[in-house]
Amino acid sequence: MPDLAGQARTLLDLHTAPDVLVLTNVWDVVSARVVAATPGVRALATASHAIAATFGYEDGEHIPLDLHLDMVGRITAAVDLPVSMDMEAGYGDPGDTTRRAIEKGVVGGNLEDAARPLDDAVTAVEAVLAAGRAAGIDFVLNARTDVLLRAEPGADRAAVVREAVQRGRAYLDAGAPVVFVPGAVNREEIAALVDGLGRGRLSVIAVPGRSPSVRELQELGVARVSTGPFPQRVALTALQDTAAELAAGGVLPPGTRTLS
Structure with missing residues (x-):
């Protein structure tokens, strides 16, 4: 067992270390x-969207929790590193979902607020x-706030960022060590979030073609950079490109490594 x-302490230390944590x-x-x-990899995080897609479900708690937790448990059993689980919005009972995740070997996790009333989210x-x-x-x-993701087109972005800071501060006050703000890809907005939450408190997701580099995010004071469903999409892009190459009479990619 x-x-x-100890793994939880290690994961927390990675969030507060001088170097940004990349997941x-x-x-x-x-x-x-x-x-x-x-x-260089020091911890793992699961992606709910990618796990759901693996089993043919849409994202957004459509995959049965038992099935989701079973895959997460298989992941924790296969590695020695601390694992953080994407728990989505908690499947109706965030406390019980966390309890069950811990039983599967998880020591950290994301929780979406779905922009619900702040008192409920806290x-x-x-x-x-x-x-x-x-x-x-x-x-x-x-602790994730979805207000940037859910902002209407044409919304006052500065006001939305201020709301994200307000929510994030409430989650920090409740004991969360970091605040996850998906949708923050603009350098100015990221800097404003760091200014509002404090250096080493902001977690963001890297978006292909839009986000600053990991090095730039560290310089801005971001604590954690995750990648969500994008690694699976990278793998699937390579798979489809390979299938297309073969269907056109070509060959498997040279330099393919034996990783499984």
Whole structure:
């Protein structure tokens, strides 16, 4: 049985270290093993969208929780690194979902606020952290606010960023160590979020062709950079390109490595 309390401390330390924590999200055992074996990788995070897609479900808690947790448990059993789970919005009971995730070997997780009323969102954050304490670990919650993602086209972006900061501060006050703001890809907005939340408190997702580099994000004061469904899409892009090359009479990509 892994030392979950020790893994949780390690994961928290990685969020507060001077170097930004980079998480290439995984979705099954083989992707987890490949990423975990990569030099420089210090922790793993699962991607709910990618796990759901693996089983043919749409994102957004459409995959049954039992099936989702089963895959996450297979991932934690296959690697020695701390694992953070994308718990989506908590499947109706964030505290119980966290308890079950910890039983599967998880020591951290994302929780979406879905832009619900702030008091309700704070209650959910508190439930997650309480479940960690009940299990004897400091669960590393990446408290997510969706207000940037849900902003209407043409909305006052500065006002939306201020709302994200307000929500994020409430989650930090409730005990979350970091705040995840998907949709933050603009340098000025990221800088404003860091200014509002504090350096080493902001978590963002890297978006192909839009986000600053990891090095730039570290310079801006970001604590954590994750990749969501994009690693799976990178893999599927390579797969489709390979299939197209073969269908056109070509060959498998030279330099293909034996990673499974």
